[in-house]
Amino acid sequence: MAVMINDTCINCAACIDECPVEAIVDESDNPTGEEYYYVYPDKCVECVGHHDAPACATACPTEGCITWDMPFTADHKEHYEAGNYIDGKNYVMDNADADMPFVDSISMDERTARKPVVED
Numbered sequence: 001m002a003v004m005i006n007d008t009c010i011n012c013a014a015c016i017d018e019c020p021v022e023a024i025v026d027e028s029d030n031p032t033g034e035e036y037y038y039v040y041p042d043k044c045v046e047c048v049g050h051h052d053a054p055a056c057a058t059a060c061p062t063e064g065c066i067t068w069d070m071p072f073t074a075d076h077k078e079h080y081e082a083g084n085y086i087d088g089k090n091y092v093m094d095n096a097d098a099d100m101p102f103v104d105s106i107s108m109d110e111r112t113a114r115k116p117v118v119e120d
């Protein structure tokens, strides 16, 4: 993906208009059925080419709410399809050749651990 929003989200809407690629939807459009905001991994570019850091996380007032996840690339197809996505819900990658931009300074260990994008 990219980044993901977890269940500490308070649905405040601070992030949604900050996204340069309209990857974020509100709780009413969350495709997982959860009652909080959601980032489409196949749209998120981790703000590469737009900002120095993910703009959604910079705007978010909730500590630890937006975390790193794996890059949305073909290398991580299994991650997204194996139930690692949004607390066990599978994500079907329509495009097996997915190759979304990602921040390469964030390690795979940090992504696996879902490190908060912004840390105090």
Ligand code: SF4
Binding pocket: 002, 003, 018, 019, 020, 021, 022, 023, 024, 039, 043, 044, 045, 046, 047, 048, 054, 055, 056, 057
């Ligand atoms: S990291 Fe950037 S592109 Fe991804 S959801 Fe947040 S604001 Fe949008």
Ligand code: SF4
Binding pocket: 005, 008, 009, 010, 011, 012, 013, 014, 015, 016, 037, 056, 059, 060, 061, 062, 065, 066
């Ligand atoms: S800014 Fe943070 S708390 Fe507010 S809606 Fe977005 S993810 Fe949720």
